[in-house]
Amino acid sequence: MTDINNIAKGYIELWNERTPSRRREMLATTWTADATYVDPLMSGEGHEGVDALIAGVQQRFPEFRFKLIGEPNGYGDRLRFCWGLGPDGVDSPIKGTDFAVLKDGRIQSITGFLDQVPQSA
Template sequence: MSLTEGLVERYLAVWNESDAENRRKAVAEIWSEDGLYANTGQEFRGHEGIEAAVTEAYVDFVAKGFAFRLHAHSVNHEAARITWNMVPKDGGDIAARGTQYLTFAKDGRIRTDHQFPEEI
């Protein structure tokens, strides 16, 4: 998978996905088996760990009326930067913004994913 095949859209969609089985499948398609997702408080490894992080974010934010939306992205060889906004689903001001720094495995799936919250 490459960014030109819609990885950015799929990446953001998994964080907004309401169906647990669809989240599980998307995590396996987007991250490598030994992938790492790290936010400022924790590290989550492998599909099971990353799925737990995605589900936690869904429960804490999306299920409570927010959505993650793309702000910007860029690619640099085998790495990418995605900046997102968390906004109320029904419209309103940005509640949070963050940047993900991704590196890719040879098969194009995410190998590492580091999140950095930003001031808005």
């Protein structure tokens, strides 16, 4: 059985990983080679495409970190979880909900929704 809590935690850790080589290792372990990511602002395909998206978000928000909000839930090969992005120690100014499709316990696709984005972001 797939552990949705570990998958969601690993996803957040991936977006917070600042060392490119370590981030690519994490992608290779936890995402399928043909994985896709899409949200209202960006999209990427494969490990290289997803890695480039993460690097771009980290560059745009260098002092921000992702965190899980609430508990992930899912069934079968589907997973849903909420996240926040912001400085440590304060309520996250940016929040979203991501839906994952899993294949063999790895992320095959992510569809992200932005629930809260300040105009200044």
